[in-house]
Amino acid sequence: MHARRRRAFPYLIVVPFAIILAFPFVWMAITSLKSNADVYNSAKTWSFHPTLASYGYLFHNTGYLRWLKNSSFVGLLVVLITLAVALPAGYALARLAGRVGRGLGVGIFLTYLVPPTLLFLPLSRVVAQYLHLSDRLWALVVIYPSFTIPFAVWLLMGFFKAIPQELEDAALIDGCSRFGALVRVVFPISIPGILTVVIFTFSLVINEFVYAITFISSSTNRTLAVGVPTDLIRGDEYNWPGIMAAILVVSVPLALVYNAFLNRFIAGFTGGAFR
Amino acid sequence: MVTMAARGSRLKGLRYAAEGRGFLATLLISPAVLFIAALVGAPLALAVYLSFTDATAGSLTGKWIGLGNFRTELHDPVFRGALWHTFLLTAISQAIVVVCAGLLAHGLMRSFRGRWILRFLILLPWAAPIALTVTGWYWIYGAGIPEASVLNWFLIHLHLESATNVTNWLGTPRAAMGSIIAVQAWRTIPFATVIFLAGISSIPQEVDDAAAIDGATGLKKFWYVSLPLQLPIALVAVLFGVIFTATDMIVPYVLTNGGPFNSTQVLTTWAFQIGIVSGNVGQGAAIALFMLPLLALVTIGMLVFARKAEVT
Numbered sequence: 001m002h003a004r005r006r007r008a009f010p011y012l013i014v015v016p017f018a019i020i021l022a023f024p025f026v027w028m029a030i031t032s033l034k035s036n037a038d039v040y041n042s043a044k045t046w047s048f049h050p051t052l053a054s055y056g057y058l059f060h061n062t063g064y065l066r067w068l069k070n071s072s073f074v075g076l077l078v079v080l081i082t083l084a085v086a087l088p089a090g091y092a093l094a095r096l097a098g099r100v101g102r103g104l105g106v107g108i109f110l111t112y113l114v115p116p117t118l119l120f121l122p123l124s125r126v127v128a129q130y131l132h133l134s135d136r137l138w139a140l141v142v143i144y145p146s147f148t149i150p151f152a153v154w155l156l157m158g159f160f161k162a163i164p165q166e167l168e169d170a171a172l173i174d175g176c177s178r179f180g181a182l183v184r185v186v187f188p189i190s191i192p193g194i195l196t197v198v199i200f201t202f203s204l205v206i207n208e209f210v211y212a213i214t215f216i217s218s219s220t221n222r223t224l225a226v227g228v229p230t231d232l233i234r235g236d237e238y239n240w241p242g243i244m245a246a247i248l249v250v251s252v253p254l255a256l257v258y259n260a261f262l263n264r265f266i267a268g269f270t271g272g273a274f275r
Numbered sequence: 276m277v278t279m280a281a282r283g284s285r286l287k288g289l290r291y292a293a294e295g296r297g298f299l300a301t302l303l304i305s306p307a308v309l310f311i312a313a314l315v316g317a318p319l320a321l322a323v324y325l326s327f328t329d330a331t332a333g334s335l336t337g338k339w340i341g342l343g344n345f346r347t348e349l350h351d352p353v354f355r356g357a358l359w360h361t362f363l364l365t366a367i368s369q370a371i372v373v374v375c376a377g378l379l380a381h382g383l384m385r386s387f388r389g390r391w392i393l394r395f396l397i398l399l400p401w402a403a404p405i406a407l408t409v410t411g412w413y414w415i416y417g418a419g420i421p422e423a424s425v426l427n428w429f430l431i432h433l434h435l436e437s438a439t440n441v442t443n444w445l446g447t448p449r450a451a452m453g454s455i456i457a458v459q460a461w462r463t464i465p466f467a468t469v470i471f472l473a474g475i476s477s478i479p480q481e482v483d484d485a486a487a488i489d490g491a492t493g494l495k496k497f498w499y500v501s502l503p504l505q506l507p508i509a510l511v512a513v514l515f516g517v518i519f520t521a522t523d524m525i526v527p528y529v530l531t532n533g534g535p536f537n538s539t540q541v542l543t544t545w546a547f548q549i550g551i552v553s554g555n556v557g558q559g560a561a562i563a564l565f566m567l568p569l570l571a572l573v574t575i576g577m578l579v580f581a582r583k584a585e586v587t
Contacts, residue, residue, distance in 0.1 A: 010383065010390070011387070011389075013378050013379065014390075017378075017397060017464075018393045018397050019396075021400050024400070024415055027411070027425055028411045028414075084306075085306045085310055086307060088302075088306070089304045089306065092299070092300045093304065101300065104304065108311060111311050111316075113570060113573070113574065113577075114315050115523075115566065117524050117547075117563060117566070118522065118563045118564070118570075119318040121325065121556055121559050121563060122318040122319075122322045122560065123314075124551065124556075125321075125330075126318065146310070146314035149307055150315075203404070206404050207405060207406060208406075209406045209525040210525070214547075214551055225406035225407065225525075228407050229409065229410045229529045233413070233418075240414055243410060244411060244414065247403075247408060247410060251407055252403075254402060254403060255402035255403050259395050259402060262398065
């Protein structure tokens with residue numbers, strides 16, 4: 001009796017939560033399969049003729065594909081910049097700089113906590129007047145590393161700390177230079193960690209809203225995060241099935257990848273501070 | 276011959292310097308530090324400067340007006356409301372998060388059949404881009420037409436409200452605040468859960484065994500052994516949640532944009548309204564700066580707890 005209750009315990013707690021937390025996605029999926037005419041019909045809340053028309057509408061009648069392309073473009077470049085800057089810094093902070101490095105690592109991480117909502121006003125002036133990048137995607141490429149780098153440095157620091165120093169020492173004894181040891185020994189084993197950083201950096205970029213809505217003014221240059229909640233909702237005609245499709249098409253694949261890398265993310269995230 | 280040897284040793288010297296730990300570390304770290312100084316440090320300083328000026332859109336400088344912006348804001352009932360709503364929203368949503376994530380983490384602790392899929396479902400709100408999912412919530416709340424809200428469909432069919440008098444989730448002050456709190460809690464619960472889980476699994480098995488030998492079981496063990504050990508890492512998760520929620524703009528912006536009648540106005544939406552929409556950059560910067568004390572407090576808390584976590 002006792003054992004059975006113990007075994008049922010996880011289900012009793014976890015299943016109700018899972019239903020509540022995932023329900024919005026279920027409702028989005030259902031709505032996306034309706035025709036626009038059925039959406040407001042309460043008699044057809046659950047029973048209706050499913051159609052994929054909204055997905056066709058989304059790809060052919062809205063700026064969705066364009067926004068998807070914009071987001072990917074910004075995401076890709078920001079990931080590259082972030083890796084170029086954060087890989088060496090994360091490694092150095094984990095290995096070379098000792099106690100000072102620890103303080104510096106925490107310092108860099110804390111800048112991640114300075115929110116875009118605090119910086120967007122001064123940055124909007126800087127982007128417009130000094131960089132002359134108003135309404136250009138390049139503005140986002142330049143500004144986004146300000147929050148992806150601190151985050152990535154922290155994660156990478158955690159990953160590099162988990163790689164034993166002895167491995168590198170062995171490479172040094174075998175005649176590698178310190179840099180050679182880095183490239184030939186350390187980076188190859190850190191590839192899963194680096195991939196984790198790539199995915200979470202990309203996801204941060206897809207998520208960003210405040211800078212994107214402040215710096216970008218024309219519909220064709222929007223990113224997904226701004227295009228969907230503003231252009232699709234404040235357009236002339238609402239197409240709720242189409243909007244729900246727009247959310248799901250991006251969210252579901254991203255969530256699957258995110259889930260696959262979650263354990264590594266946690267290890268890096270907590271490893272930086274708690275090891 | 277001599278010059279060759281000299282060059283050789285100079286090269287060796289250079290190489291030695293380049294391989295030196297201090298030099299190499301500086302070289303590797305400085306790009307990150309420079310980038311952050313330029314894109315976080317400088318704008319932050321600029322934000323502080325702007326808040327003391329009457330700068331408007333189209334100019335980066337304005338007349339120095341001292342504490343004028345802050346004085347104006349503190350006398351503005353909308354701003355005071357925004358300050359209060361930010362606090363309320365953060366406190367309530369994060370309290371909900373702590374309770375739910377604590378329960379969930381304990382539920383997910385041991386492996387059981389179907390754990391993978393359940394964890395995936397629970398993670399969805401955090402893994403999907405919030406800017407998009409909040410748009411889904413806007414529709415769930417009826418998108419301005421209460422009769423279209425699926426929540427009202429449930430409430431009507433559970434006989435909790437009548438079909439003629441349905442809740443206007445985003446159109447009445449109290450319900451709108453509740454709606455925003457629910458979404459903020461919804462999206463933070465997964466994050467807190469996985470961090471709590473990491474905290475639980477970081478407790479060595481030996482501690483568990485020792486507690487068992489000493490006769491600690493159930494609630495007692497949780498209160499005296501597991502909880503104190505998990506606390507530092509859990510608190511870091513909570514502090515993160517507080518920052519994410521207090522400084523977030525997307526959820527209130529999409530759901531209500533501060534309405535109805537400024538009843539859900541928060542610091543971020545108000546700073547955007549004044550600074551970008553109305554173009555009073557200096558004034559907007561002053562509003563946003565009210566987030567700084569909170570950030571400072573959380574930062575100190577985080578440093579203290581991170582140190583504690585290291586000790587244990």
